[in-house]
């Protein structure tokens with residue numbers, strides 16, 4: 001089974017650029033073999049804490065995610081399953097012991113990342129994230145553009161604006177409301193589920209804008225959560241960080257297209 005660290009080599013292979021130095025994960029064949037041309041534009045949506053069990057419980061609601069990104073790949077998260085550990089691996093192609101974030105901490109990564117590889121290859125990258133979240137902090141000091149936003153809605157607005165007025169080769173957009181709310185309640189609490197639904201709706205909206213803007217360009221869009229969740233028996237609240245299946249199993253969705 002692939003790990004979430006396979007995202008970086010997959011993107012590099014699709015865009016025909018060298019992988020970051022130190023990347024060890026394999027590109028995901030189910031994705032790369034479907035590519036008919038070199039990918040010129042990529043939109044990577046990273047919603048926090050959407051696990052495989054949540055997909056299984058709400059399959060029908062993924063209809064628009066699957067429409068935009070029909071290639072489904074079950075992947076394994078990283079241990080310990082905390083956000084900076086996971087996205088550290090997702091955007092370097094390395095295991096936590098190799099990239100150095102192996103517990104809940106948010107230092108700037110010292111190893112080569114997908115963003116270094118993209119910048120070296122002359123690609124323009126926008127990283128759009130909520131202020132002080134893992135993704136906002138651990139990939140700093142690269143030759144890419146950082147958009148630090150107040151919260152999820154501003155992230156979405158920013159990406160829509162960039163798709164309208166600018167011309168990036170790769171956009172990474174991070175959202176965290178489901179994770180925030182499930183930590184304060186449980187992963188199946190109504191308010192958390194509403195936030196999860198907003199992430200699904202956001203992906204649909206971003207996919208439409210991306211597809212409209214780059215309708216004549218070979219492109220990839222992906223839905224890339226970092227880990228799942230479980231209820232902590234001690235607090236009774238939503239949590240993650242263990243190597244249990246509810247935390248470790250996630251599903252990624254990829255869509256390759258040209259034309260409307």
Ligand SMILES: [Zn+2]
Pocket residue numbers: 049083179180183240
């Ligand atoms: Zn969390």
